[in-house]
Amino acid sequence: QVQLVESGGGLVQAGDSLRLSCAASGRSLSTYAMAWFRQAPGDEREFVAAIDLYGGTTYGARSLQGRFTISRDNAKNTVYLQMNSVKPEDTAVYYCAARGFLIAVNPREYDSWGQGTQVTVSS
Secondary structure, three states: OOOOEEEEEEEEEEOOOOOEEEEEEEOOHHHHEEEEEOOOOOOOOOOEEEEEEOOOOOOOOOOOOOEEEEEEOOOOOOOEEEEOOOOOOOOOOOOOOOOEEOOOHHHHHHHEEEEEEEEEEEE
């Protein structure tokens, strides 16, 4: 099973940009569809974005209105989430997740998870 470690979170101001990284070890990411989810206190885990094995297809939550972009570098075994024009409501713990081959938006369909990285957006 692949091990995932997120990084890049922190405290930012509304309107700033931030890039999260998810580094994999144990197995190559090239056989996994990858996704980012987020979870705020008291809320369910929410889909943010997903990307297929080679980065040819991406899918993002409509509620984000294109502010976030997922990408991957299989040579570096890393997936990224570029967050632009962040808002206070983006405050959450952000998790990356992996599953075999196909993109999914339901967190229950993902097999491997990182420990999460906290993003806090001040107004």
